[in-house]
Each structure stands twice: as structure tokens, then as C-alpha cells.
Amino acid sequence: MRDRRLVVMARKDFDDAIRSKTVWFISGIFALLVVGITYQLSQAVPPDFPQSAIPFVALNGVAQWISWVVSILSLVAGYASVISERRSGSMKILLGLPFERAEVLVGKMLGRTAVIAVSVAAGFVTVALSIVVFIGVPELADFLWRFLGLFFLTVLLGAVYTTLAVSVSAVVSTRRRAMLSVVALFFITQAVWTGFTQFVYLFFGGGSVPLRPPDWYLFLTYLAPSAAYTRAASALDLLVRHPSLAIDGVPRRAAQAQQSGSFLLSEYLAFLVLILWAVLGGLLAYNVFRNADLG
Amino acid sequence: MAAIETDALMRRYGEVVAVDSVDLTVEQGEVFGFLGPNGAGKSTLINMLLDYTPPTSGEARVFGHRTRGEAVDIRERVGVLPDGYQLYERLSGRRHLEFVAGARQADDDPADVLDRVGLDPDDADRNAGDYSKGMAQRLVLGMALIGQPDLLILDEPSTGLDPNGIRLMRDVIREEVDRGATVFFSSHILSQVEAVCDRVGVMNQGRLIEVAALDEIRDAIGVGTTLHVTVDQQPKLTLSDLEAMDDVTNAEADGPDLTLTLSDSTAKARVVSRIEEAGATVTDFETTESSLEDLFAELIDEDEAVEEASA
Numbered sequence: 001m002r003d004r005r006l007v008v009m010a011r012k013d014f015d016d017a018i019r020s021k022t023v024w025f026i027s028g029i030f031a032l033l034v035v036g037i038t039y040q041l042s043q044a045v046p047p048d049f050p051q052s053a054i055p056f057v058a059l060n061g062v063a064q065w066i067s068w069v070v071s072i073l074s075l076v077a078g079y080a081s082v083i084s085e086r087r088s089g090s091m092k093i094l095l096g097l098p099f100e101r102a103e104v105l106v107g108k109m110l111g112r113t114a115v116i117a118v119s120v121a122a123g124f125v126t127v128a129l130s131i132v133v134f135i136g137v138p139e140l141a142d143f144l145w146r147f148l149g150l151f152f153l154t155v156l157l158g159a160v161y162t163t164l165a166v167s168v169s170a171v172v173s174t175r176r177r178a179m180l181s182v183v184a185l186f187f188i189t190q191a192v193w194t195g196f197t198q199f200v201y202l203f204f205g206g207g208s209v210p211l212r213p214p215d216w217y218l219f220l221t222y223l224a225p226s227a228a229y230t231r232a233a234s235a236l237d238l239l240v241r242h243p244s245l246a247i248d249g250v251p252r253r254a255a256q257a258q259q260s261g262s263f264l265l266s267e268y269l270a271f272l273v274l275i276l277w278a279v280l281g282g283l284l285a286y287n288v289f290r291n292a293d294l295g
Numbered sequence: 296m297a298a299i300e301t302d303a304l305m306r307r308y309g310e311v312v313a314v315d316s317v318d319l320t321v322e323q324g325e326v327f328g329f330l331g332p333n334g335a336g337k338s339t340l341i342n343m344l345l346d347y348t349p350p351t352s353g354e355a356r357v358f359g360h361r362t363r364g365e366a367v368d369i370r371e372r373v374g375v376l377p378d379g380y381q382l383y384e385r386l387s388g389r390r391h392l393e394f395v396a397g398a399r400q401a402d403d404d405p406a407d408v409l410d411r412v413g414l415d416p417d418d419a420d421r422n423a424g425d426y427s428k429g430m431a432q433r434l435v436l437g438m439a440l441i442g443q444p445d446l447l448i449l450d451e452p453s454t455g456l457d458p459n460g461i462r463l464m465r466d467v468i469r470e471e472v473d474r475g476a477t478v479f480f481s482s483h484i485l486s487q488v489e490a491v492c493d494r495v496g497v498m499n500q501g502r503l504i505e506v507a508a509l510d511e512i513r514d515a516i517g518v519g520t521t522l523h524v525t526v527d528q529q530p531k532l533t534l535s536d537l538e539a540m541d542d543v544t545n546a547e548a549d550g551p552d553l554t555l556t557l558s559d560s561t562a563k564a565r566v567v568s569r570i571e572e573a574g575a576t577v578t579d580f581e582t583t584e585s586s587l588e589d590l591f592a593e594l595i596d597e598d599e600a601v602e603e604a605s606a
Binding site for chain 2: 004005008009011012015016019020088089090091092093095096097098099100291293294295
């Protein structure tokens, strides 16, 4: 019975959010970007490169960009989700119904994640089409599981950022603060995270980060959601080893993490880190929201 | 078990006491009018009943369920028309009704609900963002009725309604009471409360200053029907003789003009015939029914006078 209410809540939020023009605008840009990247890659492949591996390279290339686009998309789709309902008063309609506050939050997280999933699915269909058009039909047995794996992982990344955005939205008192907070969240997790880890290294590692840093340092850099996403994605075996791609195809950090064998740098842990972001963010937000004055 | 019960319920916002130690009981099956000027604390109290707002101290129970911790049990039995709400602009009116039916696990037919609140089925398919205030108010009233709630909490329900809408609101309230529901509704427009309520509570500056049946309040304050009589000569009775009559609460004279306050308007015929029996001819008479507005203004004046005296 309680699950059904959660579904009702999530469906309402999905219906509401999927009608937002902003979400579709960003999704459109996402699709265009994907077409552009695939085209670029198809042109840049060296002539001696094994044909069968090109689609993987394309997927991997797209994955790097996806983490940016999906995080922005999720933050945009989620930052107003709770606060705008509080400000406008539609929250009063919501909480006039038999929903727990936790159900309101989780329902919103699920509903918005579903919207992101639709948008990501549209993006991935574009990826598949672009690969077929610009590169050629890939070998299905090798390609399909990687493709679907990356899709689900990307939806998970979207879920993490959506959860964080809804959480931010639930604890702030104005829409403007929600926006500033998600912009800050974006810069911290995407842009300045390595700066932060370098700062930590300065204290605990002594000095600047060496060319081959210790595992614990790499682990810190992989704690950011989008970095954890790329780390987890390497389980999909998208990194193709080829002399012409020695530097561009496999970044040094990824290669070291791949070879290390340490649990700290495993794909499983990266996967758990992603889930942990969502769970911790959600719990923190619930702790504030449960006693908030929504009148 | 009472429908609504509050014990020393209090809510502060910084220095401001929005609701000041309110003890209120609303029995099941009654229509309770909750009155007070804007800013008196009515909405804050309602917000606490529905657990939108946690109380600073004290406790409230609805059908025996505490608002803190058992809000969902409360909301399962309560239909709400809140104050200062907004609809989901991108969703149709029909989708709103479906959402509420889903959340309440009720199988109400949206068409019936639309019919009851007088909304056109074509309008129900439009996005709620295009609704006028009156249409929105009808839709939210419809949403509050879904699932046959045991208690309807209506916060300023007449906001944005035209006279037709107000009449409809009144009819719906009567239908719901006949079905066995309790209705608790707040208003600052008193004539609307007068038409449907069994009992009223009056709030001012966060305090509940009066709870009584309407006629009790009339008696207590001594305003009701006022009878103005003009006589051709002094009748052979005193003002005290008139005041001793049933249902006459006050009598004053100013030359040939008598002013009598009646607690029951049907007493006027008896008063006139009594004066004529005493030897005077009534040349003119007129009655004015004092409205709830007068009662209300009087109550608040009294309350503020008491406040000043104690300060």
C-alpha cells in the first residue's frame, strides 16, 4: 500500500517535470553534442585502427561528455523540485494528501530520475544511430552489453545528481539559494574536486602530487560522482589498447587505476560510492525537511 | 472522540506569537466556523493541524491522532482546501483529480466530482495554469471531497469565488455534513460563516477569544435584533418593565424614540402590543438585524480593551 503511494507521487512528479521545456532544451543540446562527438571521432580514427573497436572508442568518448551533460541536466531538472512547491503553495496540496514527508522526497527523486532516464535514453538512441551512420554497424554481441551497461550507469549518475538536487531543494528556503547551491555543487564535484584532492595531498602526502600518486590519492579523486562514474564504466571494458591511442584513449589515471588491483580503486567501490552520494545526500536532506515549516 | 482537539497549542515566529496557547475542541459532525481578521493566526493553526507547521509547544490531535508523527493517519481522513495554494500549472484539472484519487486510493469518478463543483469537463482537460482563481478554487474543493473524508478543513474557501460559487460551496458543505462529515472552515467574511455554521470560534492576535454557538454569542454580547419604536405619548410603563420581558435584553428611550435590543426577533410583535396596551400608539417602528460583523467587531473591541487594561 505504501509502495503504491510512492508510485502515485513519483508519477505525478514525472508528468509534471517531463512537461518542462528546460529539460527538453538541454536534452536536445545533449543529442546534438552526441552526434558531433561521434562524427569527430569517426573522422579522427587512424587508418590502421581495428574497425571492430571503433564503436567502443566512440562510446568511451561520449561517456566523458555525458557525465557533464547528465549532471547539468539532473541539477537543472531537480533544483526547484521541492522549493518551488513550497514557495508557490502546491506543497500544501501535496501534504494535504496522505504522504509522509519522506515519500514526498523519495517520490520526487524517483519521478525526476525517470525524466532523466527518458532524456538519457533519447541521447543513447542518438548515440547508436550516430555510430551506425558515421562508423558502421557494430558487432552486436560485443556492442550491446557495453551499450546497455553504459546506459544504466549513466541513468545511475543521473539518479545521483537528481537526488542531490532534490535534496538541496528540500533544505533551502528560497529558489535562488537552491540555484546557487546546485551551481556550487556542480563546480565542487566536477571542476574543483581535483584541486581539493591536491590540497589534501599537500597536507597528508607532503608536497605536490607525483606522476604516479599512491592509491589512496587516486581513490580520493574518484570520490567525485562523475569520476566514480568513469571508474565504474571501465568495468564495461571500453578502453581499447592500441599504440595510436596510448595517450588519448587511455588517460594515465585510468590506466593506473586499472592496473592497481586495489579494492580502493575497483569498479565495485566506484559503484558503491555513486550510491552512497545519493543515500547520504537524501538522508541529510530528510533530516532537515522532516521538521521544516511548510506552512 | 473529538474531530479536532488542541491543548495549549502555540506557535512562535521569533518574537511574534502567531498562535497563543489555544485550547479548542471540535466535535464530530458539526460545522465549525473559524473566524478572525486576516493575520489572526487561523491559517497557522490549520497548518499545525495538518502538520505543515510544527508547533512550538502544545499538542493537537485530529480524530485522536497526534499531528506530530501521525500526520498521515490524519490526512487519510481529512480533505483539505488550503489557503495560498497553487495548482500544478503543467497538469490538467483531470490529472489533479486522478492524482488525489490515487493518493487516497479512492475510486471517485472524476466526472462526478467535476459535476459537484460545477467545473466544465472541457475545462478539466485544460492545464491548470490557465485556470482563473474561481476555477482553481472549485477544482481544489473537488479534490478535497475525493475519498469521502471524515473531516473537511476549508481555509478561506470563498476566496476568488463569485456569488454562484459561494452558494455552491455552501451547498457542498451541507451535503457533506448530511453525509456525516465534520466541517471546519475559516473565514474573515462573516456572513458566509453565519449561513452554515453550528458553532464558531473567534481568533484575534493569536488567541482564541470566543467559542460558542452563534445565538449564544448574540446573547452574551447583547446584540441581536434592534427594534426602533416611535410613540405618540409616554406609555404607562417603565424601561425596566420592558427589559423584564422575555427576549428583551436592553431598552433605552430618547424622547418619543425607544430603542430595544432583542435576543429573538420574533419578540418584536409582543413588544409593540405591550407598548400599545400601556396606552401609547406606535406611530412608526423599524428593526435592524445586527450582523455577525457587528458581533465580531464587538468581540474584538472587548478583547483589545482587556488586553490594554492588563498591559
